[in-house]
Each structure stands twice: as C-alpha cells, then as structure tokens.
Amino acid sequence: MSAWRVVAVIAVVGAVTFLTRAAPFWFFKRGTPRWVNYLGRVLPPAIMAILVVYCLRGVSLLTYPYGLPELLAGAAVVGLHLWKKNNLISILGGTALYMVLVQLVFAG
Amino acid sequence: MKKAFRAAFPVTVPVLLGYLFVGLAFGVLLRQGGYGPLWAAGMSAAVYAGSMQFVMLNFLGGGFSLVQVALMTLAVNFRHLFYGLSFTERFRQMGKKRWYMIYSLTDETYSLLCSQRAPEGVEQGQFFFAIALLDELYWIAGAVLGTVVGGLLPFDTTGIDFAMTALFIVIAVEQWQAYKSRFPALWGAGCALACLLLLGPDKFLIPALLLAVLGLLACSRPIVKKLGEEGEQ
Numbered sequence: 001m002s003a004w005r006v007v008a009v010i011a012v013v014g015a016v017t018f019l020t021r022a023a024p025f026w027f028f029k030r031g032t033p034r035w036v037n038y039l040g041r042v043l044p045p046a047i048m049a050i051l052v053v054y055c056l057r058g059v060s061l062l063t064y065p066y067g068l069p070e071l072l073a074g075a076a077v078v079g080l081h082l083w084k085k086n087n088l089i090s091i092l093g094g095t096a097l098y099m100v101l102v103q104l105v106f107a108g
Numbered sequence: 109m110k111k112a113f114r115a116a117f118p119v120t121v122p123v124l125l126g127y128l129f130v131g132l133a134f135g136v137l138l139r140q141g142g143y144g145p146l147w148a149a150g151m152s153a154a155v156y157a158g159s160m161q162f163v164m165l166n167f168l169g170g171g172f173s174l175v176q177v178a179l180m181t182l183a184v185n186f187r188h189l190f191y192g193l194s195f196t197e198r199f200r201q202m203g204k205k206r207w208y209m210i211y212s213l214t215d216e217t218y219s220l221l222c223s224q225r226a227p228e229g230v231e232q233g234q235f236f237f238a239i240a241l242l243d244e245l246y247w248i249a250g251a252v253l254g255t256v257v258g259g260l261l262p263f264d265t266t267g268i269d270f271a272m273t274a275l276f277i278v279i280a281v282e283q284w285q286a287y288k289s290r291f292p293a294l295w296g297a298g299c300a301l302a303c304l305l306l307l308g309p310d311k312f313l314i315p316a317l318l319l320a321v322l323g324l325l326a327c328s329r330p331i332v333k334k335l336g337e338e339g340e341q
Binding site: 019051070092 | 273320332
C-alpha cells in the first residue's frame with residue numbers, strides 16, 4: 001500500500017468528518033430556525049442514551065457471560081454517581097470494576 | 109486564557125483518562141500495522157474522531173475505493189450533524205475560534221460542552237475552547253504513546269475501554285436529573301434498542317438517530333410544554 005493512498009484515505013476521512021461537524025453551521029447561516037433550537041434542547045439526552053446503547057452494542061445477552069459485566073459495572077457507575085456526584089469517581093470505579101469482572105470473575 | 113485552562117482541566121479529567129486509554133489502544137493497533145508515532149499524530153490531528161479512526165484502520169489496507177471510504181465516514185459520523193445543532197448560536201459568538209470548535213466537536217467534547225458551564229470570572233467561549241483543545245491533546249498523546257510503548261504495558265488493559273461507556277452513562281444520569289421531561293432520554297433509548305434488535309450492531313446507529321429526531325419533532329408540543337418556554341435561545 002503506497003503512502004499516497006494512505007494519505008488520500010486520511011484526507012477523505014478527515015474532510016468528511018469535518019463536513020459532518022460543520023454542516024449545521026453552514027445550513028443555518030441566517031439565524032437558527034425554531035425547530036433547530038428545539039432539537040438543540042431536546043436532542044442531547046436522546047443522543048446520550050443512544051450512545052450508551054452504541055457502546056454496549058457488542059454485548060450478547062444469550063451467551064456467557066450474558067452481559068453481566070456490563071450490567072454490574074453500569075449499575076455501579078449509576079450508583080456511584082447518584083451517591084458521590086463526582087464524574088471521576090463514577091468513571092474510574094465503574095471501569096475498574098469492569099476490568100476486574102472481565103479479567104478475573106467472568107474470564108474465559 | 110490561562111484561567112480558562114485552569115478551570116477547564118478538572119472538568120476534562122474523565123476524558124483525559126478515556127482518551128489516553130482508547131488513544132493508546134488505537135496507537136497499539138497502528139503500530140501492529142507498521143505505522144509509527146508520526147502517523148499516529150498526523151491521523152489523529154487530521155481526522156480526530158475516535159471510533160472513525162478505528163474504522164479507518166480497515167481502509168488503509170486497501171479494498172475500498174475513496175468514494176466508499178467517504179460514504180462510510182459519512183455514515184459513522186452522521187451523528188455529528190446533530191451535535192452542531194446544539195451549538196450553532198454559541199459557536200457563532202466565538203469568532204475565529206469557532207472553526208476549531210467545529211473541527212474538534214467529538215462525542216466526548218460535545219458531552220462536556222453540554223454539561224459544563226464556565227465558573228465565575230471565566231469567559232464561556234474561552235472555557236469551551238480550553239476544554240476542546242485539552243481533549244484533543246489527550247487523544248493525540250494517547251495515540252502517539254500507543255505506537256511508542258506498543259505491547260510493553262505492565263498490566264492487562266482488557267476492559268479499559270469501558271471508561272468511554274461510563275462517561276456516557278454519567279452524562280445520561282446528570283441529564284436525567286436535570287431535565288423536566290423524561291421523554292427525550294427514554295425515546296432515544298427505545299429507538300436505539302429497537303433498531304439494534306431489528307438491524308444488528310453494525311447498522312442500527314444511523315436509523316436510531318433519524319428515528320429519534322423524527323419522534324422528537326413529532327412530539328414537540330407536549331415536550332416544550334413540559335420543559336417550559338424558558339431556555340429558548
């Protein structure tokens with residue numbers, strides 16, 4: 001694979017990525033319509049829920065370990081966050097628990 | 109500006125951890141493909157989209173035309189179209205910095221911008237810029253580090269990518285508590301799960317996003333009523 005081909009791929013991916021991020025700003029140059037403002041308000045929680053599902057899309061509930069590591073670690077994140085309200089504690093605690101679960105408890 | 113960075117740093121620590129770890133993973137894969145630290149830095153700066161950079165690794169090996177690469181990128185990054193919607197007004201007030209803000213609007217930076225407000229005495233635009241720039245530096249540092257250290261890490265890092273999931277969950281919990289209407293979050297989760305079941309893990313994201321947007325537009329009246337008119341930009 002030539003270096004130029006690699007550079008071309010990077011350029012295309014970079015350009016399209018920028019385009020997807022810039023499109024709303026180009027389309028609504030003369031002030032944002034009402035429905036856009038509305039979406040800006042209500043979309044974030046919907047997208048965040050979708051992203052959580054997206055992160056967990058590879059989890060299989062029908063084969064071992066039946067999504068248990070994700071369920072337990074996810075519950076730990078929610079619990080820690082409701083309790084301490086500290087992003088870092090919730091994320092570190094949940095991730096550490098998840099690593100222990102997949103490496104030691106549900107290994108193999 | 110210094111004050112903005114000092115205020116932004118604690119806010120970005122979760123992303124620091126997430127990006128360092130996931131960037132590290134990306135760098136390790138890159139190194140296995142025969143690419144060094146310069147490639148890692150170049151790719152991360154030119155593209156700067158976590159999940160897309162992993163997908164891009166498949167394109168480098170050939171077998172895809174550039175048009176296919178463009179379409180695939182559009183599909184994977186389509187969600188960014190909606191991220192910008194939340195910030196069209198805010199970024200426009202930021203002058204030339206808005207181009208950097210647009211370029212650097214990743215999932216994680218978007219999450220932080222949604223949930224964080226500048227503390228008193230710090231200008232909101234500078235605060236946003238500092239968050240975005242710090243996040244990108246973490247990502248590039250992680251990727252470069254990955255190509256350098258490769259498989260030399262002293263502990264098993266399996267499962268460390270859950271940091272990203274945890275970050276999204278934390279933001280979701282905060283939104284759940286802050287929003288007067290539960291419908292947007294529940295509807296989003298419902299769309300995602302339904303599409304995941306129907307279409308499978310590789311194809312559900314875009315349809316779920318479109319369905320979520322259409323549903324929210326269709327139900328705008330009752331939702332606006334519940335949220336209250338305040339906050340209308």
